[in-house]
Amino acid sequence: MTDIFRSLGTLMLRDKAEYGRLVRETFPDREFTSAELDELHAGAIAAGPEVISANPTAALGHALKVVPAITDLLWRMSWAIMAPSVSANFWTSDNPVYWINPDAGHPVIGHGLAAKGTEVNFPLGPRRCLLMSWSDVKGSLSTPDLCCAQERGIAGATRYLFCSTDADAEAALAAHRRMYPRRQSAQ
Numbered sequence: 001m002t003d004i005f006r007s008l009g010t011l012m013l014r015d016k017a018e019y020g021r022l023v024r025e026t027f028p029d030r031e032f033t034s035a036e037l038d039e040l041h042a043g044a045i046a047a048g049p050e051v052i053s054a055n056p057t058a059a060l061g062h063a064l065k066v067v068p069a070i071t072d073l074l075w076r077m078s079w080a081i082m083a084p085s086v087s088a089n090f091w092t093s094d095n096p097v098y099w100i101n102p103d104a105g106h107p108v109i110g111h112g113l114a115a116k117g118t119e120v121n122f123p124l125g126p127r128r129c130l131l132m133s134w135s136d137v138k139g140s141l142s143t144p145d146l147c148c149a150q151e152r153g154i155a156g157a158t159r160y161l162f163c164s165t166d167a168d169a170e171a172a173l174a175a176h177r178r179m180y181p182r183r184q185s186a187q
Contacts, residue, residue, distance in 0.1 A: 016041050073113045077120065080137040082129045084146045089126035089164050091153035091172050097122050098156030121152045126164035147175075154179060 013019060020037040032040075084090065103117030104110030111118065120132040129149055131137060154161060154176050161176070163169040176183075 013041070013045055019044070070113060074120070074132055077132040077134055078137045080131045080133075080139055080141045081124070082131050082141045082149065083127055086146060088146050088150075088171070089168050090123045090129045090146070091150050091168060092123040092162045093153055093157035094160040094162075095156045095158045096153075098152045100152065100155075121149055121156075123149075123153065126168075151175060151179060 016038075019041050020032070020034075023037060023040060024032060082090075097120065099111070099113060099118050099120040101111045101115045101117040102119065104115065113120070116134045118134060120130075122130040122132070124130055131141065131149075150172070154172065161169075161172050163172050
């Protein structure tokens with residue numbers, strides 16, 4: 001929750017006009033002058049999103065309310081077990097369930113679980129990965145292009161990648177460097 005709110009805070013602070021619109025929308029019964037909005041924006045930038053933290057009790061309460069809705073969405077999706085058709089393996093991370101909407105035209109908007117193009121990857125082991133999708137996938141799939149699923153494992157990682165062989169670890173590190181050339185990576 002803290003990470004989500006910090007990311008949202010960073011996005012909100014980037015555009016002063018958008019920040020003002022959001023403040024007005026949040027407090028519809030209050031009038032804000034331009035000077036007040038400038039002062040609020042400057043104060044928020046000075047404090048930075050790092051000061052945002054979630055209350056653990058509130059976060060747990062929110063999670064317990066959200067879990068049934070997420071469970072319902074996942075159950076309504078089509079499920080298939082993917083197996084690589086080559087000798088390489090699936091990679092996973094410290095954040096193994098990763099979803100993306102490859103049809104979304106925006107980097108942030110349109111990637112929610114309910115968006116009809118969304119796909120969910122959940123590695124079950126080095127040779128099996130559960131694919132949940134709103135398209136009609138069922139049963140077992142041979143995956144000739146393993147790269148997409150592997151890169152989703154990298155993109156979902158918060159801190160660690162997990163690979164089953166040294167060769168997979170070298171390939172994952174090379175893919176990570178290709179995908180995120182500006183990041184420093186520990187070896």
